[in-house]
Amino acid sequence: xxxxxxxxxxxxxxxxxxxxxxxxxxxxxxxxxxxxxxxxxxxxxxxxxxxxxxxxxxxxxxxxxxxxxxxxxxxxxxxxxxxxxxxxxxxxxxxxxxxxxxxxxxxxxxxxxxxxxxxxxxxxxxxxxxxxxxxxxxxxxxxxxxxxxxxxxxxxxxxxxxxxxxxxxxxxxxxxxxxxxxxxxxxxxxxxxxxxxxxxxxxxxxxxxxxxxxxxxxxxxxxxxxxxxxxxxxxxxxxxxxxxxxxxxxxxxxxxxxxxxxxxxxxxxxxxxxxxxxxxxxxxxxxxxxxxxxxxxxxxxxx
Amino acid sequence: xxxxxxxxxxxxxxxxxxxxxxxxxxxxxxxxxxxxxxxxxxxxxxxxxxxxxxxxxxxxxxxxxxxxxxxxxxxxxxxxxxxxxxxxxxxxxxxxxxxxxxxxxxxxxxxxxxxxxxxxxxxxxxxxxxxxxxxxxxxxxxxxxxxxxxxxxxxxxxxxxxxxxxxxxxxxxxxxxxxxxxxxxxxxxxxxxxxxxxxxxxxxxxxxxxxxxxxxxxxxxxxxxxxxxxxxxxxxxxxxxxxxxxxxxxxxxxx
Numbered sequence: 147x148x149x150x151x152x153x154x155x156x157x158x159x160x161x162x163x164x165x166x167x168x169x170x171x172x173x174x175x176x177x178x179x180x181x182x183x184x185x186x187x188x189x190x191x192x193x194x195x196x197x198x199x200x201x202x203x204x205x206x207x208x209x210x211x212x213x214x215x216x217x218x219x220x221x222x223x224x225x226x227x228x229x230x231x232x233x234x235x236x237x238x239x240x241x242x243x244x245x246x247x248x249x250x251x252x253x254x255x256x257x258x259x260x261x262x263x264x265x266x267x268x269x270x271x272x273x274x275x276x277x278x279x280x281x282x283x284x285x286x287x288x289x290x291x292x293x294x295x296x297x298x299x300x301x302x303x304x305x306x307x308x309x310x311x312x313x314x315x316x317x318x319x320x321x322x323x324x325x326x327x328x329x330x331x332x333x334x335x336x337x338x339x340x341x342x343x344x345x346x347x348x349x350x351x352x353x354x355x356x357x358x359x360x361x362x363x364x365x366x367x368x369x370x371x372x373x374x375x376x377x378x379x380x381x382x383x384x385x386x387x388x389x390x391x392x393x394x395x396x397x398x399x400x401x402x403x404x405x406x407x408x409x410x411x412x413x414x415x416x417x418x419x420x421x422x423x424x425x426x427x428x429x430x431x432x433x434x435x436x437x438x439x440x441x442x443x444x445x446x447x448x449x
Numbered sequence: 450x451x452x453x454x455x456x457x458x459x460x461x462x463x464x465x466x467x468x469x470x471x472x473x474x475x476x477x478x479x480x481x482x483x484x485x486x487x488x489x490x491x492x493x494x495x496x497x498x499x500x501x502x503x504x505x506x507x508x509x510x511x512x513x514x515x516x517x518x519x520x521x522x523x524x525x526x527x528x529x530x531x532x533x534x535x536x537x538x539x540x541x542x543x544x545x546x547x548x549x550x551x552x553x554x555x556x557x558x559x560x561x562x563x564x565x566x567x568x569x570x571x572x573x574x575x576x577x578x579x580x581x582x583x584x585x586x587x588x589x590x591x592x593x594x595x596x597x598x599x600x601x602x603x604x605x606x607x608x609x610x611x612x613x614x615x616x617x618x619x620x621x622x623x624x625x626x627x628x629x630x631x632x633x634x635x636x637x638x639x640x641x642x643x644x645x646x647x648x649x650x651x652x653x654x655x656x657x658x659x660x661x662x663x664x665x666x667x668x669x670x671x672x673x674x675x676x677x678x679x680x681x682x683x684x685x686x687x688x689x690x691x692x693x694x695x696x697x698x699x700x701x702x703x704x
Contacts (some may be wrong), residue, residue, distance in 0.1 A: 276669060
């Protein structure tokens with residue numbers, strides 16, 4: 147069984163990666179720098195850990211890329227798995243150049259056939275899915291949920307590595323927790339999603355109350371979170387945002403651009419409420435009604 | 450001091466037509482500047498105004514780099530000059546090749562202290578070009594940046610990762626990829642657009658930047674529209690009691 151190397155920015159993220167490595171017929175080997183307790187945690191996912199020690203003060207976690215790249219070269223630049231996050235994207239790019247390996251990001255399906263790796267990922271803002279082939283080594287960044295976690299009985303071991311993490315030129319001078327809420331919408335059974343057509347912050351609040359009454363969550367399109375700031379960024383759906391697969395999705399004033407719909411396409415039942423009969427979501431819904439947001443909120447309030 | 454901002458010209462995916470075999474046709478698609486690149490251009494324009502630096506925009510692409518409308522659109526947003534590396538192979542080039550070409554082009558420009566990139570390209574969104582460009586230049590590189598202040602020989606930046614805002618000191622020269630929510634890109638005025646037509650634009654080939662083309666590691670097998678889920682698409686019109694009752698009943702059935 148060939149080794150598949152893994153890296154991520156938090157110990158818990160290695161669980162999914164270790165499962166992915168096994169599902170691909172490989173032996174999971176985790177590259178890890180941080181507290182030793184983190185390395186021990188990763189061994190519990192059935193992965194052997196190549197341990198690079200602590201991350202020194204003033205360094206950023208991504209400074210580990212230099213040490214990881216050395217270990218990847220030593221291993222003969224095989225298949226390397228990571229997961230979709232800002233930190234891992236930075237690490238992957240730096241390692242990719244250092245090891246002369248291509249980086250395939252946001253991969254939603256991967257298969258290995260001998261030396262050849264085949265991946266699928268979205269392109270054109272979700273308008274298409276692209277299939278790509280790489281012969282030889284590659285860094286594959288997996289989208290969340292690509293490989294379901296499974297029960298593990300094996301426990302890996304820890305091997306200390308000769309390289310240590312050294313602080314790079316970028317100096318960390320402070321960190322601050324953001325006050326904005328972070329919410330995980332992926333398990334919500336009912337989602338009320340507001341788009342530009344919602345009209346006002348008051349209406350967003352009403353939509354939120356209705357969602358809560360139904361035992362669900364409120365979500366939004368990107369402009370509502372980033373342009374208007376009416377909801378937290380973790381609530382916007384789409385290609386660069388969250389993905390939901392609820393029993394019922396109700397879009398209010400959501401036009402249905404593909405960048406958004408990739409985040410909700412797997413909903414079991416889609417309701418579209420829009421003033422504009424020709425909005426794209428009206429062609430991708432189970433039921434749609436031509437209606438303004440104010441009326442819609444009154445109607446949904448009766449549910 | 451010269452600030453360089455990278456951008457990609459892409460077909461507008463909203464104009465893509467799905468063919469019966471699920472491939473996409475961009476024959477009738479308008480060209481646009483990558484949505485996320487506009488944030489980098491805006492960040493560059495603001496920094497250039499603050500510091501008196503010159504701002505140069507840089508792209509790599511095929512024939513699209515000669516589109517006069519796009520050229521005006523980008524130069525109307527603040528850059529003083531445009532540089533475009535043109536080669537037919539660049540339209541479909543992957544992240545690493547694009548980064549290699551941009552790195553070669555940056556090396557031909559004088560006095561570059563900062564290269565800005567967007568969060569990801571509008572077509573591939575692999576979020577890799579900025580990162581790999583920095584590593585190729587062997588300059589400090591950072592992504593997900595939500596605020597930049599230039600302070601002598603360094604940039605003081607805020608970077609937002611999940612729920613944490615980091616403050617970082619990045620020595621210059623450096624490559625910085627900005628997050629899409631960093632700013633709201635300006636809408637150029639008619640005067641800006643007219644003025645843009647007079648700004649210099651330099652189109653160069655691989656030889657001029659000293660880049661030697663090589664085959665890419667990644668082979669594209671297919672690009673297909675996802676299979677659409679079959680949905681009933683029952684569309685109701687009217688807000689009379691009967692229609693509304695029918696609508697509510699249809700939702701209730703699913704709850």
